[in-house]
Amino acid sequence: MSVIRAENLTLVYGKGTAFEKTALSDVSFEIESGDFVGLIGHTGSGKSTLIQLLNGLLKPSSGTVYLNDKDIWENPKKIREVRFKVGMVFQYPEYQLFEDTVYKDIAFGPKNMELFEEEIDKRVRQAAEFVGLRRDHLYKSPFDLSGGEKRRAAIAGVIAMDPDVLILDEPTAGLDPLGRDALLSQIRDYHNVRKNTVILVSHSMEDIARIADKILVMNHGKKIMFDKTEKVFSKGTELEEIGLRIPQITKIMLMLKQRGVDVNTNILTVEQAFNEIVNYLGT
Amino acid sequence: MVRDVTLGQFMPGNSIIHSLDARSKILLLIAYIVFIFIAKNYLSLLIITAASLLVIFSTKIKFKFYLKSMKVILFVVLFTGILNIFYGSGEVLWQLGFVKITEGGINNAIFVTIRIATLVLISSVLTFTTSPSDLTDGLERILKPLTVFHIKVHEIAMMMTIALRFIPVLLEETDKIMNAQKARGADMESGNVFQRIKALIPVLIPLFVSSFRRANDLATAMECRCYHGGSGRTRMKVLRFSILDLFALTFSLIIFVGVILCNIYIPATLR
Numbered sequence: 001m002s003v004i005r006a007e008n009l010t011l012v013y014g015k016g017t018a019f020e021k022t023a024l025s026d027v028s029f030e031i032e033s034g035d036f037v038g039l040i041g042h043t044g045s046g047k048s049t050l051i052q053l054l055n056g057l058l059k060p061s062s063g064t065v066y067l068n069d070k071d072i073w074e075n076p077k078k079i080r081e082v083r084f085k086v087g088m089v090f091q092y093p094e095y096q097l098f099e100d101t102v103y104k105d106i107a108f109g110p111k112n113m114e115l116f117e118e119e120i121d122k123r124v125r126q127a128a129e130f131v132g133l134r135r136d137h138l139y140k141s142p143f144d145l146s147g148g149e150k151r152r153a154a155i156a157g158v159i160a161m162d163p164d165v166l167i168l169d170e171p172t173a174g175l176d177p178l179g180r181d182a183l184l185s186q187i188r189d190y191h192n193v194r195k196n197t198v199i200l201v202s203h204s205m206e207d208i209a210r211i212a213d214k215i216l217v218m219n220h221g222k223k224i225m226f227d228k229t230e231k232v233f234s235k236g237t238e239l240e241e242i243g244l245r246i247p248q249i250t251k252i253m254l255m256l257k258q259r260g261v262d263v264n265t266n267i268l269t270v271e272q273a274f275n276e277i278v279n280y281l282g283t
Numbered sequence: 284m285v286r287d288v289t290l291g292q293f294m295p296g297n298s299i300i301h302s303l304d305a306r307s308k309i310l311l312l313i314a315y316i317v318f319i320f321i322a323k324n325y326l327s328l329l330i331i332t333a334a335s336l337l338v339i340f341s342t343k344i345k346f347k348f349y350l351k352s353m354k355v356i357l358f359v360v361l362f363t364g365i366l367n368i369f370y371g372s373g374e375v376l377w378q379l380g381f382v383k384i385t386e387g388g389i390n391n392a393i394f395v396t397i398r399i400a401t402l403v404l405i406s407s408v409l410t411f412t413t414s415p416s417d418l419t420d421g422l423e424r425i426l427k428p429l430t431v432f433h434i435k436v437h438e439i440a441m442m443m444t445i446a447l448r449f450i451p452v453l454l455e456e457t458d459k460i461m462n463a464q465k466a467r468g469a470d471m472e473s474g475n476v477f478q479r480i481k482a483l484i485p486v487l488i489p490l491f492v493s494s495f496r497r498a499n500d501l502a503t504a505m506e507c508r509c510y511h512g513g514s515g516r517t518r519m520k521v522l523r524f525s526i527l528d529l530f531a532l533t534f535s536l537i538i539f540v541g542v543i544l545c546n547i548y549i550p551a552t553l554r
Contacts, residue, residue: 057462080468088466095456096463098488108485112468143492157467 002069003033003165003197004054004086009063011049023049024221026063031165031199036191038212038229039201042243046221047201048091051167054199055086068164084113087163091170093154097142102133102153105142109161120160127160128153130190132182148179155183159190165197166190172207184211209233209247209268217244230266249273294411298343299527301412305421307528311535312409318542319398319405324552327545332397334538335405342412352407353400364396390552415447420522437513445501453494460489 011024024046031037041047052058054065056072056079065072072082087109090096099105106127110120128138131152137145142153155171168187172180188211191198202208208215208229215232217225219242225232232239236246236254245251253267253276263280267273295301300308315335322328339349353360371388378384413421423440430436464485465471471482 052462055466057465080470083466084468088463090459090463090466093463095489095493096460096467096485098485098492108464108469109467112470161467 001033002030003035003067004031005029005066005069006050006054007064007066009050009053009060009065011053011058012061015061022221024053024060027218027221027223028063029216029223029226031197033164033197034195035197036188036211036213037197037199038208038215039199039218040203040205040208040215040244041218041224045218047218048169049221050218051088051169051199051201054165054167055088056082057088080112084109084161085163086165086167087158087161089155089158089166089168089171091173092151093158093171094142094147094150096157097150097154100141101139102128102142102145103138105153106138106157106160109157113161123160123162124156127156130159130193131156131186148175148183151175152183162194163196165199167199167201169201170203171200172202172204180207187211205233205245205247206249209250217242229268233268234266292410293414294344294348295414296343296412298341298412299531300338300342300408302525302527303412303531304522304524304528305413305417306424306522307524307531308409308413309418309421309425311531312405314535314539315405316402318539319401321546322542323546324549326549327542328394328397330538330541330545332401334535335401338408339404342408344411348411349404349407353403356399356403360396360399363399364392367392367395394552416444417520417522419444419447420518420520424522435513437516441513449497452497453490456493457486457490460486 007028009024009027010022013019013021013023027046027050039047039051049058053060056065059073067082067085072079097105099108103124106124107120110123115123124138128135133149133152133156137149137153142150145153151171155168158166171187172183175183184207187198187200200208200212212229214227215225215229216223217232217239224242225235225238233246233250236251239246246254247268249270249272250265250267253263253265253273256263257265261280263276267276315331318331319328319335322331339346368384368388368391369382371385371391373385373387373390376384376386376389410418419440422443423436426434426436426440461469461471469482469485471479471486474482
């Protein structure tokens with residue numbers, strides 16, 4: 001069953017003024033429950049607009065977003081419930097921290113959901129664990145944490161709402177390589193445990209290749225591709241035409257093939273490439 | 284949303300008004316405002332209003348944007364206008380109990396409305412056609428004589444430049460933080476006044492924190508580039524009076540003389 005279905009989404013900013021700009025035009029897709037979708041596209045391709053439409057922060061100029069087969073704008077007064085179900089982690093989410101302890105900040109979302117005290121407590125602790133925050137971090141001021149820890153605390157604040165769909169906009173931007181790998185595998189683990197849907201916006205093709213099952217490619221406010229990760233990255237030339245890269249390792253395999261080495265090019269990670277080359281040399 | 288505020292927004296262009304020196308624009312604006320209030324009868328008011336409208340149209344900016352900036356103060360204009368109808372002396376035109384409308388009252392109302400409207404429109408000309416940096420530059424040059432009294436004109440102008448420069452940044456930031464908190468279910472659109480004020484805390488605290496961070500970063504960046512205040516500083520863009528400024532000045536002088544002559548030879552409408 002599809003958890004999110006977008007039909008002919010169009011969004012025009014500043015309609016009727018000199019600054020009129022079509023940010024998104026006629027985008028339709030369906031995301032199955034339990035999918036891990038990577039969203040890629042150039043700066044200004046409409047990614048941010050798209051994800052804000054999915055959780056009702058923006059209202060489409062035309063078209064409809066269905067969440068569990070229900071139009072999210074059916075009752076504008078209940079849009080908050082949509083936002084609880086479609087959790088959104090913005091870029092640099094650490095700048096949204098405001099409470100005096102990390103615990104209270106993570107509890108902000110669940111509290112807005114008007115849950116019971118025990119349930120909130122449970123969720124806060126679980127969310128903190130998912131993102132790898134230590135227990136003693138919970139009672140510190142969020143402003144005393146390091147950059148990476150702040151980021152984790154902010155992500156925990158969204159995970160604690162236990163959304164059906166979790167959207168992350170560039171969650172690893174500005175983190176060091178180690179922190180990046182750790183955060184990505186925590187997101188992957190979270191996805192595996194909760195079996196919910198995750199949409200990850202990223203500029204790093206390597207990250208996307210490693211973690212996403214499907215990829216949605218955007219360019220100039222239009223959907224270009226939406227397919228399995230291997231299929232999308234097998235269309236390297238098309239991606240390069242719109243200014244996107246494919247993962248370096250995939251590119252290497254493609255170049256090997258071009259030079260007459262008969263290897264499989266559906267390769268997304270270094271391990272896969274290693275195995276493939278060993279196989280090739282063995283035969 | 285917050286971005287819809289037009290009051291005081293620079294709109295690039297290449298009209299005559301755009302290419303005037305910021306200093307002449309600031310000084311002429313003050314003069315226009317003074318003369319809007321000096322005008323004492325309908326003819327002189329007509330002259331100064333017509334001149335203002337001429338200036339407005341020669342900016343080549345769509346009138347729609349001026350109207351938008353008017354919208355903000357529409358209530359004030361209407362309120363003072365209507366209130367003035369009931370205060371005034373002279374011939375009584377209509378009376379109901381203690382409420383009476385007099386000829387003087389109507390004149391008052393018309394004058395107040397036109398004056399405030401023109402005032403806002405002509406002020407918009409300055410902010411629409413002058414980039415914030417030119418504006419503060421011009422102000423700094425105009426206020427320079429005050430350094431005699433140990434007033435730190437350059438520092439004040441620099442603060443203004445920085446403040447203006449960061450308005451859009453902060454607006455965008457507010458927007459972002461509001462969205463982030465809304466995504467966590469913060470409810471900012473319903474409830475009574477107190478609930479709404481309380482709902483702003485999750486927005487205001489991050490905004491304060493990031494403003495301090497930005498201020499700190501900016502101060503460091505400025506020091507790294509050896510900024511040490513006003514003395515001995517040269518400018519990349521030097522303000523220069525041109526023939527256009529002379530033309531604008533002459534035009535305005537003619538208008539002002541016209542207003543004064545009308546005031547002298549035609550009896551005042553207002554008492």
